Structures are given as structure tokens and as C-alpha cells.
Amino acid sequence: MKLTNTYALVLGGSSGLGLATAKKLAARGYHLCIVHRDRKSEMVNFNLEIEKLQQNGTIVLTFNKDATKQETISEVINALSKQSIAVLVHSIAKGTVKPLKGMTKEDFAITIQAMGYSWWQWAQALIENERFIQGARNIAFTSEGNSKVWEGYGAVSAAKVTLEALMRQMAVAYASHSITTNCVQAGVTQTKSFNMIPNSEQLAHIAKKRNPFGKLTTPEDVANVVSLLCSEEAAWINGMVLKADGGESLR
Numbered sequence: 687m688k689l690t691n692t693y694a695l696v697l698g699g700s701s702g703l704g705l706a707t708a709k710k711l712a713a714r715g716y717h718l719c720i721v722h723r724d725r726k727s728e729m730v731n732f733n734l735e736i737e738k739l740q741q742n743g744t745i746v747l748t749f750n751k752d753a754t755k756q757e758t759i760s761e762v763i764n765a766l767s768k769q770s771i772a773v774l775v776h777s778i779a780k781g782t783v784k785p786l787k788g789m790t791k792e793d794f795a796i797t798i799q800a801m802g803y804s805w806w807q808w809a810q811a812l813i814e815n816e817r818f819i820q821g822a823r824n825i826a827f828t829s830e831g832n833s834k835v836w837e838g839y840g841a842v843s844a845a846k847v848t849l850e851a852l853m854r855q856m857a858v859a860y861a862s863h864s865i866t867t868n869c870v871q872a873g874v875t876q877t878k879s880f881n882m883i884p885n886s887e888q889l890a891h892i893a894k895k896r897n898p899f900g901k902l903t904t905p906e907d908v909a910n911v912v913s914l915l916c917s918e919e920a921a922w923i924n925g926m927v928l929k930a931d932g933g934e935s936l937r
Contacts, residue, residue, distance in 0.1 A: 692819065693745075693766070694773035694916075695719045697753045697808060700732045702877030703827055704777030706905030707912045709739065711773060714913055717745040719769070721753045721762060723780075753778055754800045759811050770819045771812055773916055776805040776826035779879035781845060783838040797841035802848030809856060813863060823916050824856060824867040827908070828927060830935050832871075838884040850927060857925030866924040870911050873903030873931025897934040907932070 694711040698704040700722035708718050718739065724732065729750075736746050747765065751758040781797030782789065805826045812818050831839045832846035849869065856867040874893035880886055894902050911930040914920055929935055 691717070691768070691770055692772045693717045693719050693747075693769045694775065695721070695762075695766075695771050695808075695812075696775045696777060697721050697804075698723075698777035698779055699775070700724050700728075702777070702779070702879060703872060703875065703905050703908050704775065705732070705735060706909040707775050707777065709735065710906070710909035710913045711775075711916065712739050712742070712744040712746075714916065716772060717747075717769075719747040719749075719762065719766060719771075721749045721751060721758065723752050724750060753808075754780060754804045756807070759808060763811055763815050763817060766817055769817070771817045771822060772819050773823045774809055774812060774818075774825065775912065776808065776849075778804060779877075782841045783883050784841075785838060785884075786840045789841060794841050794844060798845045798848050801842060801845035803852060805849060806852045806856065809860070809865075809867075813860065813865075818863065818865055820864045821921065822863075822865045823920075824860065824865050825912055825915055826853065826869050828869045828871045830871065830873070830931070836883065836889065853927070854925050861924065866915075866921065868915055868923060868925065869927045870908060870915070871927050871929045871931065871935070872908045873897065873929075873934040875903045875905060875908065877905065893934055896937040897932050898936070899932045901932075903931055903934070 694716040696704050696708045699708045699720035739746050749762055778800050780800035782793040809824050828846045831843050853867055853869050908930045
């Protein structure tokens with residue numbers, strides 16, 4: 687049964703973890719607002735997924751816009767003037783995966799803004815415009831690369847550390863609004879953005895060997911943890927990094 691006029695806002699929801707999460711939340715009864723950035727040539731699969739969701743009764747609003755831009759935040763929030771946001775999911779993958787020696791200050795700035803503090807920008811804007819419902823969930827994705835050295839991951843690692851620091855700050859600051867804020871640390875998942883990391887095939891091979899179950903994390907595994915965080919029973923989980931990796935990070 688759909689939750690009347692209650693939406694999940696997914697940033698970066700056209701593929702990978704974002705799309706899997708959007709589909710899972712739709713199955714839980716939420717309508718969707720998906721902000722993504724894709725070329726027309728990349729839209730075929732996404733449009734098919736949207737059609738399936740709509741056939742099952744889910745209202746889906748989409749914005750093919752740069753979610754890191756302030757004008758996009760303003761446009762989307764204005765468009766949601768009659769909708770209630772129950773879940774915000776930050777799944778933006780935009781940045782630089784270059785060797786550290788080839789990095790510039792601009793590379794770091796773009797990556798940390800997009801994959802780090804843009805989460806806070808969206809959450810703060812939703813609060814200021816009173817779009818969140820009571821008991822809303824504020825969730826972002828992080829990775830084990832926040833503490834490990836992967837080739838070409840320097841800027842993204844810095845962004846993920848920023849993301850987690852902001853999570854702790856928002857968890858405390860937004861509690862007065864009855865909003866919980868958490869991160870989900872996904873195990874190595876072969877998404878489009880992961881495949882852009884140098885030597886990603888080798889990273890995936892190593893991760894599979896490390897994982898106690900002998901397999902990689904899937905986008906659906908991660909979406910299931912987001913779904914758990916959106917349950918009534920998870921209302922007391924706040925300011926935590928939950929690992930959705932099957933124990934991969936233990937080794």
C-alpha cells in the first residue's frame with residue numbers, strides 16, 4: 687500500500703546503489719523523487735525502470751539535473767511544495783579518481799563538495815523549507831575507502847571522511863526535528879562509479895576473497911539495509927555507520 691503523498695528523495699538514483707534503493711523504497715510504499723545526471727544515451731535502462739515503478743502505482747518525479755548545484759536544490763524543493771519527504775538518500779558519485787600526484791585543488795574541491803557536503807546542503811534546505819516529515823530518515827553511502835588507501839581514491843576518500851563527520855553533526859543537530867541521520871558503508875559493489883576506479887577489477891577480486899561469503903556485495907544488499915533504517919524499529923539508530931558488506935571489512 688502506498689503511503690499517501692510521502693516521498694523518498696534519492697540523489698544519484700539512476701543506477702547502482704541509488705536506483706536499487708529507490709526501487710526498494712518504492713516497494714515499501716514510498717513515492718519517489720529522483721535527482722540524477724545522465725546523457726540521453728544512458729537513459730534507456732533508467733526509463734524502463736521508471737515505467738515499471740509507475741505501473742506498480744509509484745509516483746516518480748525525476749530531475750535530470752546536477753544535484754550539486756544550488757539552483758537544482760532550489761528547483762527541486764520548490765517542485766516538492768506539496769509533497770512530504772520521509773527519506774533523503776545521498777548517492778551522488780561525482781569526482782576525480784586520479785593518482786594523488788596528478789590531483790589539483792580544484793579536483794579535491796569538486797569531489798568533496800559533490801560526495802561530501804552536498805548531503806548537508808540538501809538536508810539543510812529540506813529542513814529550512816519544512817519538507818521533512820516527523821521521524822524522517824537522512825541517509826548517505828560511504829565506503830571502506832574512507833580508511834584504506836586505494837589507488838586513485840584520494841579525493842573520494844577525503845569526501846567520504848567529510849561525509850561521515852557531517853553525519854555525526856547532523857545526527858545531533860537534527861534530532862530536535864525528529865530526524866535520524868546515518869551512513870551505510872557498502873562493501874565493494876560493481877557499479878558504474880566503482881568501475882571507474884583504477885584497477886577496480888583487482889579490487890573486486892581481492893574483496894571477493896576477503897568476504898566470508900565469497901562473493902561481492904550487490905546494490906540490492908545495500909538497499910535492504912537502507913530499508914531497515916527506514917523501518918519503525920530503527921527509529922533509535924542515529925549517527926551510526928552501518929556496514930552492509932557481509933563481513934568483508936573484518937579481514
